[in-house]
Amino acid sequence: MNRRIAVLEGDGIGPEIMREGLKVLSAVEKKYGHRFEIEKAPFGAAAYFSTGSSFPDQTKEVCDRADAIMKGPVGLAVQEMERIPLAERPEKAAILPLRSRYDAFANYRPVVLKKEFAEFSPLKPEVIGDGLDILMIRELVGGIYFGDKVEGEHTEDEYSHDSCVYNRMQVLRIARVAFREATRHNNHLVNVHKANVLATSRFWNSIVDEVHEEFPDVRLSSVLVDNAAYQLVKNPVQYNGVMLLENMQGDILTDEAGGVLGSLGLMPSASIGESKGYVEPAHGSAPDIAGKNIANPYSMIGSMALMLEKLFLLEKEARAVWDALTGVFSSGFRTRELTSKSTPEGKILSTTGFGDMVVELLEKA
Structure with a gap:
């Protein structure tokens, strides 16, 4: 080649x-x-x-x-x-x-820690269990990082806002990437979101559910991002498989996962x-x-x-x-x-x- x-x-x-x-x-x-x-x-x-x-x-x-x-x-x-x-x-x-x-648009970050290297992690060996093998898939070109950003003044106060926008194509293609990877990683996909508050997350979830029909053998779990952050340090082994995340939430949780490994120096990354x-x-x-x-x-x-x-x-x-x-x-x-x-x-x-x-x-x- x-x-x-x-x-x-x-x-x-x-x-x-x-x-x-x-x-x-x-x-x-x-x-x-x-x-x-x-x-x-x-x-x-x-x-x-x-x-x-x-x-x-x-x-x-x-x-x-x-x-x-x-x-x-x-x-x-x-x-x-x-x-x-x-x-x-x-x-x-x-x-x-x-x-x-x-x-x-597709960011791959493998979170892999074999049982024999549990000493690297700040977590107890029993939390690492038989080892971690999580592939985090983060959408990389949509969401709040790429939305409109405004700063200004109105009447008596200053203000700013950032727009979080996703379209159907963006969610569809990253969901398909994640489901395809899940077929090679424990047939398990964890969809991370904030649908109890954000319209973009509700839209995201509806498309993920739709794509799930194309991959019926993959077990799909759904978790709020704040609970996912908690579970990553309490019981990360439950996420062995693939985690699907939108842009900003993925930015934060992938770095948290680096902390679980013990060093971001143990986490490679590819954006494709x-x-x-x-x-x-x-x-x-x-x-x-x-x-x-x-x-x-x-x-x-x-x-x-x-x-x-x-x-x-x-x-x-x-x-x-x-x-x-x-x-x-x-x-x-x-x-x-x-x-x-x-x-x-x-x-x-x-x-x-x-x-x-x-x-x-x-x-x-």
């Missing part, structure tokens, strides 16, 4: 963890006889300081040419971000336009449209540890595995990467943020050391 990949290293620890993702991708390339052409382009806060734009035209052209996009986290320390005009800050001027440009998508770690740019070679590259490498699986349909290759990632931990090694007082210093891996071990295990498999 020949594929072209746009690489947007991002800010902070982005370049460091991206190097490890590309290192493992190169090992996949050699082991399985594929060819991946890499083209790098600036994106995020560093791009703004070097070009005057967080998402420069040259980067858009690189992404347009690519079959898939690998993106690092964006953003710098607060004092640095304050030097960027609001309209050009990466969240507004880079991330949302990237989603919109490729209509990357009808013809193109991008992958990225679920965590931020961590500028405070940038350049120290201690960042956990698991999420970036796992996101690359999602690219292989979901965008290139290379399931065998993706499985080999996942097995190698798990194998690092099974061998007793940890990255700095996953250590405990009993972790021997010789078992603590640097960013590059983690990537090297993944490559070693992949090559041996």
Whole structure:
């Protein structure tokens, strides 16, 4: 297989963890006889300081040419971000336009924690039980983040409002993605909503129920978002399968799920449209540890595995990467943020050391 990949290293620890993702991708390339052409382009806060734009035209052209996009986290320390005009800050001027440009409507975030790694989680081992295997599917280009935003004054007071809008097509397509994934994940779909208050949630639920008729073998559960947040920390195993979430609710609950895992560094992410998508770690740019070679590259490498699986349909290759990632931990090694007082210093891996071990295990498999 020949594929072209746009690489947007991002800010902070982005370049460091991206190097490890590309290192493992190169090992996949050699082991399985594929060819991946890499083209790098600036994106995020560093791009703004070097070009005057967080998402420069040259980067858009690189992404347009690519079959898939690998993106690092964006953003710098607060004092640095304050030097960027609001309209050009990466969240507004880079991330949302990237989603919109490729209509990357389906966000995949696997929440996976094997029983033997329950120590990573702040929850008790008995809560983790036999392990977590939840795929969170979040709608990414509709809802309140993309609705009209108004600020103003009226008579004696100031006001602002944000519009939350979904149309039928947006809900229909994300529901179908979630049900299809549920057929491969425990035949269980949990639909998260706020239908007791929001009209958009009632509309959402009616379409989810309609799509359920196309997938009668999938068990459909429905839960209010506030209860879902509570249950994710009280009894997360009940959600093994697929969780379907609208945009803002999904933004919040997927990060909560990262806390359940013990680190957002253990959560990869892929955002996929009808013809193109991008992958990225679920965590931020961590500028405070940038350049120290201690960042956990698991999420970036796992996101690359999602690219292989979901965008290139290379399931065998993706499985080999996942097995190698798990194998690092099974061998007793940890990255700095996953250590405990009993972790021997010789078992603590640097960013590059983690990537090297993944490559070693992949090559041996």
